Every structure is written in structure tokens, then in C-alpha cells.
Amino acid sequence: MGKQYQIIIIGGGVIGCAIAYNLAKLGVRDVLLLEKDAICSGDTAKSCAIVRTHYSNPLTCRMATVGRDVLADFTARVGGASGFVRCGYLIFSGPDKLDDFEDNIRLQQDAGAEVELIDPRQAVEIHPRLNPGRIAKAGFEPLSGYADPHLTTMGYAEAARRLGVEFRQGVSVRRLTESRADRVDGVETDDGVISTDTVIVAAGVWTNAVTATVGVRYPFEITNHKVVHFRFDQEYASDRFPVVRDLPGVCYSRPQDGGMLLGDSNLGDPVSGPEVVDESLPRDGAGHFLRNFENGFRGLEGARITSHWAGRYDVSPDSNPIIGGVPGKEGLLAVCGLSGGGFKLAPCIGIMVAEKVVFGDSRILPFDPYRPARFDEGEPFRNAYKGTGAMA
Ligand SMILES: Cc1cc2nc3c(=O)[nH]c(=O)nc-3n(C[C@H](O)[C@H](O)[C@H](O)COP(=O)(O)OP(=O)(O)OC[C@H]3O[C@@H](n4cnc5c(N)ncnc54)[C@H](O)[C@@H]3O)c2cc1C
Numbered sequence: 001m002g003k004q005y006q007i008i009i010i011g012g013g014v015i016g017c018a019i020a021y022n023l024a025k026l027g028v029r030d031v032l033l034l035e036k037d038a039i040c041s042g043d044t045a046k047s048c049a050i051v052r053t054h055y056s057n058p059l060t061c062r063m064a065t066v067g068r069d070v071l072a073d074f075t076a077r078v079g080g081a082s083g084f085v086r087c088g089y090l091i092f093s094g095p096d097k098l099d100d101f102e103d104n105i106r107l108q109q110d111a112g113a114e115v116e117l118i119d120p121r122q123a124v125e126i127h128p129r130l131n132p133g134r135i136a137k138a139g140f141e142p143l144s145g146y147a148d149p150h151l152t153t154m155g156y157a158e159a160a161r162r163l164g165v166e167f168r169q170g171v172s173v174r175r176l177t178e179s180r181a182d183r184v185d186g187v188e189t190d191d192g193v194i195s196t197d198t199v200i201v202a203a204g205v206w207t208n209a210v211t212a213t214v215g216v217r218y219p220f221e222i223t224n225h226k227v228v229h230f231r232f233d234q235e236y237a238s239d240r241f242p243v244v245r246d247l248p249g250v251c252y253s254r255p256q257d258g259g260m261l262l263g264d265s266n267l268g269d270p271v272s273g274p275e276v277v278d279e280s281l282p283r284d285g286a287g288h289f290l291r292n293f294e295n296g297f298r299g300l301e302g303a304r305i306t307s308h309w310a311g312r313y314d315v316s317p318d319s320n321p322i323i324g325g326v327p328g329k330e331g332l333l334a335v336c337g338l339s340g341g342g343f344k345l346a347p348c349i350g351i352m353v354a355e356k357v358v359f360g361d362s363r364i365l366p367f368d369p370y371r372p373a374r375f376d377e378g379e380p381f382r383n384a385y386k387g388t389g390a391m392a
Contacts, residue, residue, distance in 0.1 A: 002192070002193070002194060002195065003030070003194075004030070004195045004196065004197075005030045005031065005032045005194065005195070005196040005197075006028060006029065006030040006031065006196065006197050006198070007023060007028060007030070007031045007032070007196060007197065007198050007199075007200060007357065008031075008032050008033075008034060008186070008187055008194060008196040008198070008199050008200070009031065009032070009033040009034070009200045009202055010034050010173050010187065010199065010200070010201045010202060010203050010210055011033075011034075011035065011042070011201065011202035011203040011204060011206070012033055012034075012035030012038070012039040012040065012041075012042075012153075012157065012167065012169065013040065013042045013043065013044040013153065013202065013204055014040070014044040014047075014149060014152060014153045014156070014342070014343055014346040015044075015202040015204070015335050015338070015342060015346050015349060015350070016033055016035070016200075016202035016203075017033070017039065017040075017153050017156035017157045017160060017350075018156050018346040018347055018349065018350025019200060019202060019335070019349070019350045019353045019354060020033050020156065020157070020160040020165045020167075020350075021078060021156045021157075021159045021160040021163070021165070021350060022350040022351050022353070022354035022355075023160075023165070023353075023354045023357060023358075024159075024160050024163035024164055024165050025163060025354070026354050026355070026357075026358045027358070028354070028357065028358060029164060031160075031164070031165045031166065032165075032166045032167075032168065032194065032196070033157075033160070033165060033166070033167045033168070034168050034171050034172075034173055034187065034189060034194075035167070035168070035169045035170070035171070036170070036171065036172035036173070037169070037170070038169050038170070039153060039154065039157050039167070039169060040149065040150050040153040040154065040157075042203075042204050042205075042206075043204050043205060043311040043312050043313075044149045044153055044204075044343065045149065045150065045311075046225075046227075046309060046310070046311025046312075047149040047311070047343045048146065048227060048252075048254060048261055048263060049083075049146050049147045049148060049149045049152070049343045049344075050089070050145075050146045050243050050252065050254055050343075050344070051064075051067065051068045051071055051084070051089075051144050051145055051146055051147055051343075051344040052064065052068075052089040052091070052141060052144045052243065052245070052344065053065045053068060053089075053108055053111075053113035053114075053115065053141055053144060054089070054091050054104065054105075054108060054113075054115070054139060054141070054245070054391075055104075055108075055320075055392055056100070056103075056104045056107065056381075056382055056383055056384035056385065056391075056392060057107075057320070057381045057382050057383075057392070058107055058110065058111040059365060059366065059369055059381070060320050060321075060345070060381065060392060061107065061108050061111040061113055062111050062112070062113075062348075062365060063321075063345050063348040063349070063365055064113075064341075064344050064345060064348075065111070065112065065113050066347060066348035066351070066364060066365070067344040067345050067346065067347040067348045068143065068144060068344060070347035070348075071084045071147045071152065071344070071347060072084050072086065072143070074147075074152065074155060078155055078156060078159050079155060079158065079159040079162070080151065080154060080155025080156075080158055080159065081148075081151050081155060082147045082148060082151055082152040082155060083147050083148025083151040083152070084145060084146075084147040084148075085145045085146055085147070085238050085255075086142075086143060086144070086145045087145045087146070087238045087239065087241065087242045087243060087254075087255060088126065088140060088141060088142050088143075088144060088145060088242035088243070089140070089141040089144035089145065089242055089243045089245070090123060090126060090127055090130075090138055090139070090140050090141075090242045090243065090244050090245070091138060091139045091141075091244075091245035091247065092123060092130075092134070092135040092136070092137065092138035092139075092244075092245070092246060092247060092248075093135075093136050093137055093138070093247045093248070094134060094135070094136050094247065094248035095136045096248065097247075097384070097388070098136050098137060100384040100385075101137060101139075101247070101384075102117060102137060103384065104139075104384055105117045105139045108139070113141065114141060114142060114143050115139050115140065115141045116139070116140050116142075117137060117138075117139055118137070118138050118139070118140050119135075119137065119138075120132040120135040120136075120137075120138070122138070122140075123135050123138040123140070126140060126242060127241055127242055127244065128299075129241065129297045129298060129299050129300055130244065130296065130297060130298075131295065131296055131297060131298050134246065134248060134249070134295065134296065140242070144243065145238075145242070145243060146243055146254050147343070149343055152343075152346075156350070168191075171189050171190055171191055172189060172190050173187045173188070173189050173203075173210055174187075174188045174189060174190070174213075175187070175188050175210075175213035175214075176188075176199060176210065176211070176213050176214045176332070177193060177195075178214055182328050182329060182330060183329075183330045183331050184198075184199050184214055184329060184330065184331040184332040185197075185331060186199070187199060196331075197331065198331050198332075198333065198357065199331060199332050199333070200333050200334070200335070200353065200357075201332070201333070201334040201335070201336070202334070202335050203334075203336075204274075204312075204314060204336070204338075204342075205222045205274040205312045205313075205314045206274045207220075207314065207334050207336040208220075208336075209273075209274055211332070211334060214329065214332070216326050216329055216332065218322055218334055218336050218337065218372055219316060219317055219322070219337070219372060219375055220314045220315055220316045220317075220322065220336055220337040220339075221270055221314075221315045222270070222271050222273065222274060222276075222312050222313070222314060222315075223267055223268030223269055223270050223271060223312065223313045223315055224268050224269045224270075224271050224276070224277060224278050224310055224311075224312060224313075225263065225264070225268040225310060225311055225312065225313050225340060226263070226264065226278075226279075226281070226308065226309070226310045227261055227262070227263040227308065227309055227310070227311075228261070228262050228263075228281075228289045228305050228307070228308040229256060229257075229259055229260070229261055229262075229305065229306050229307045229308065230259050230260045230262060230293065230303050230304065230305055230306065231258065231259040231260075231302075231303075231304055231306050232259065232260075232300045232301060232302050232303055232304075233301045233302035234300070234301070235258045236255050236258060236259055236260045236300065237255060237258065238254075238255035238256075241255050242254075243255075244296070245265065245391075246265075246292070246295075246296045247385075247388070247391075249292050249295055249296055250264060250265050250266050250292075250388070251263065251264055251265055251289075251292040251296070252265045253293075253296070259306060260293075260300075262289055262292065262293055264288075264289075264292075265391060267313065267315050267319075267339075267340075268312075268313050268315070268340070271312065274312065276312075277310055277311065277312060278310055279308070279309055279310045281305075281308055289305070290303065313338075313339060313340040314336050314337055314338055314339065314342075315337070315339045315340070316336075316337030316338075316339055317375050317380060318374075318375070318380035318381045318383050318386070318392065319339040319340075319341075319383055319385075319386070319391070319392035320337070320339065320370065320380075320381040320383070320392050321335065321336075321337055321338050321339070321342065321345060321349065321370055322334070322335070322336050322337035322370060322371075322372045323335050323349060323352065323353065323367065323370040323371070324367065324368075324370060324371040324372055326372055326373070327373065333353065333356075334372075335349055335353065339392060341392065348364065348365060351364050352364060352365055352367055369381070
């Protein structure tokens with residue numbers, strides 16, 4: 001008879017590692033994390049790791065604020081480094097849906113996030129290369145920025161290991177096992193069956209491939225998301241330029257290695273399964289990325305693409321995370337539906353899941369509103385941007 005674990009976590013991305021660390025920190029022993037490949041080899045490795053608190057519901061705004069605070073103080077709170085760069089986050093709206101945008105800024109302020117509503121002149125003072133003609137109003141978050149997804153995930157994994165969590169890499173979970181039709185009690189891996197009280201699935205876009213083995217499917221769609229890196233004749237430095245979210249242009253950008261990362265902020269192109277990723281540039285070459293760049297910025301000469309890549313999003317119907325189990329299936333909990341925004345939320349989700357396991361409920365933030373059943377029960381989160389991009 002093999003060892004019985006209290007918790008098995010499936011997936012060594014930022015979510016699985018943050019959960020592992022927070023469980024161990026709260027004193028949970030016998031935690032095993034299984035990763036089919038290597039730590040931080042999934043979509044966390046593709047992340048732009050932008051950290052902002054702009055959301056159109058107060059709970060996820062608070063989730064992001066907790067995430068930002070942990071990432072900004074990672075060495076003291078977790079250990080290791082997160083690579084957090086506090087360059088600020090500037091989001092702007094055109095005249096369309098301006099009321100919604102201003103409501104969101106007020107909502108953020110009410111939720112305790114530091115953000116200021118500013119006009120185009122102030123936006124250009126903060127970011128002198130922005131094209132003010134596109135800006136009706138902007139929001140500026142001085143405490144936000146971006147981090148490093150590898151450093152952060154490794155930081156969580158190392159801290160969890162120090163506290164006793166066991167990691168097995170290169171071990172794939174083939175299926176979940178059940179003692180009864182309503183009770184998950186372990187996993188079957190390449191190395192055999194391992195028993196546990198609770199399975200936590202943090203397998204990103206692969207979540208349904210795992211949970212479908214016990215007849216459970218979480219409501220998210222998998223999409224392909226491309227990012228390009230530009231360089232210019234002059235340096236695009238993180239101590240001079242904040243992260244920019246261009247709502248009318250449906251794109252975002254941030255400094256990286258003296259150049260700029262630029263991504264579409266649409267929901268991505270649906271793909272047929274978790275193994276599918278299209279890393280090619282769009283058919284028009286870099287055309288639409290360049291157009292977005294030229295519309296949004298001015299005075300950055302010699303733009304040329306230096307690299308590009310793609311990853312997958314697990315997009316939920318309201319673009320907010322899905323966290324929890326499903327009725328009639330004890331011993332199973334999953335985190336998915338992160339909708340292209342899971343990096344910054346991982347520190348808070350890690351705390352929430354650990355508190356749920358240890359105390360029976362999450363103390364830092366309510367757990368129930370994120371339940372998968374919210375869609376069937378007609379209680380999705382408000383999303384002021386539904387239909388206009390990957391923003392919730
Ligand atoms: C291009 C891109 C840009 C992004 N930019 C941002 C951003 O700026 N800000 C932000 O907050 N978020 C961003 N995101 C989203 C964020 O990166 C993700 O939401 C987050 O990293 C997902 O983490 P995860 O741990 O859920 O998934 P993953 O990192 O994919 O981890 C899941 C792990 O599970 C493992 N696994 C799967 N199946 C099994 C199995 N059967 N057995 C064992 N192991 C298994 C996989 O190998 C993988 O390592 C971006 C995402 C992409 C793709």
C-alpha cells in the first residue's frame with residue numbers, strides 16, 4: 001500500500017505552486033504536487049505577467065490587489081524573487097463606453113485599489129509617447145506593473161519544498177480514481193495509483209482532460225493568444241514607461257528588455273484542445289500588431305519585431321476565475337477559467353484555496369462567488385467589457 005497524501009495538486013504552474021506553498025504555510029502536511037512536464041512549463045511560461053487591479057467587480061479587483069501586494073513584497077512574504085517592476089499601469093478609454101470605464105475606476109477606488117482617473121494631458125505627462133488623440137479618459141495605477149512568471153513560480157515551488165511539499169516532475173496524471181461515484185480518492189499516474197483525501201486540479205487548459213475522467217467538465221473555452229516583442233532605435237525603458245492598456249485598440253503593451261511587448265487583448269482564437277498552439281505570426285505578418293502600435297504611440301522610431309510567441313487562455317463565460325468543486329463529487333476541487341489574467345491572481349487564489357482546505361472556507365476573500373455552478377445558477381460576475389476583449 002503506497003503512502004496516503006492529504007492533498008494531491010495536479011499542475012506545477014503558478015497556480016499549483018502558489019496553492020502548494022500556502023497549504024504548507026498553514027501547516028498542511030503530506031502534500032504532493034504532480035507535474036507532467038517541468039515546473040513552469042505550461043502557459044505560465046508564456047505569460048506577460050502584467051499586474052493590474054482594474055476589474056469590473058470588486059471581488060476580483062481585491063483579488064488582484066492582494067496578488068499585487070504579495071508580488072511586490074515577494075522576497076519577504078514567500079522567499080526568492082518575483083521580478084516585480086513597479087512601472088505603473090495606465091489604461092485608457094475612448095469615447096465609447098466611457099461611463100462604464102469611469103464606473104470601473106470608482107469601483108476600484110471603493111475596493112481600496114490605488115487608481116486615479118486622469119485626462120489625456122495627464123496621461124501623456126506619465127507616458128510621453130502615447131497618442132493623446134485616442135484617449136478620452138485614463139486610469140493610472142501607480143503601484144502596478146509587471147513581474148517575472150518563471151521567478152515567481154520557482155519562488156513558490158522552492159518555498160513549498162522547504163516547508164515539506166513533495167514535488168514529482170515528469171509524472172502525468174492519466175485519470176482520477178473514485179471510491180464511489182460521488183468521491184474522488186486518488187490519481188492514476190504513469191507510476192501507478194496514489195491515494196489522497198483531496199485532489200486539487202491546477203492544470204490550466206488541461207483541467208478538463210483530467211476532470212473528464214470522472215465525468216466533470218468545467219465551463220471554459222481554450223483560445224490561442226499571440227504576443228510580439230518590438231525594439232526601437234531608442235530604448236523603451238521600464239523606469240520611464242508604464243504598462244499600457246489601450247481599450248479602443250484592444251491591445252496592451254509593456255516594457256521588456258529595452259523593447260516593448262505588445263499583445264492583443266481580445267479573447268484569442270478558439271483552439272480544439274489543450275495541445276494545440278499556433279505560434280506563427282498572423283497572415284498579414286506583423287501587420288495588425290504594427291497598426292496597433294502606430295495608432296497608440298508616437299515618436300518611437302525604427303519599430304522592428306525581435307521575437308514572438310503564443311500561449312493558451314482558459315476563458316470562462318464571464319472572464320473571471322472558476323474556483324471550487326462540483327456538487328456530487330467530493331474530494332475534488334479545481335482552479336481554471338483564468339481567462340488570460342491568472343498570473344496576478346495566483347497569490348490570492350493560493351491563499352483562498354489553502355484557507356478553504358484548512359478552515360472550511362476562505363477568509364481573505366469569499367470563495368463561493370467563484371463556484372463553477374454560478375453560470376447555471378444565473379450569478380456570473382458583472383463584466384463591463386463582455387464582448388470587447390479579455391478584460392473582466
Ligand atoms: C501569452 C499569455 C500572456 C499572458 N499575460 C498575462 C498577464 O499579463 N497577466 C496575467 O495576470 N496573466 C497573464 N496570462 C495568464 C496567466 O499566465 C495564466 O492564467 C496562468 O499562468 C495560468 O497558470 P496555471 O498554473 O493555471 O496553468 P499552467 O501554467 O498552464 O500550469 C498547468 C500545469 O499543469 C500541468 N499538467 C496538465 N495536465 C497534467 C496532468 N495530467 N498531469 C500532471 N500535470 C499536468 C501542465 O504541464 C502545466 O505545467 C497570460 C497568458 C498567456 C498565454
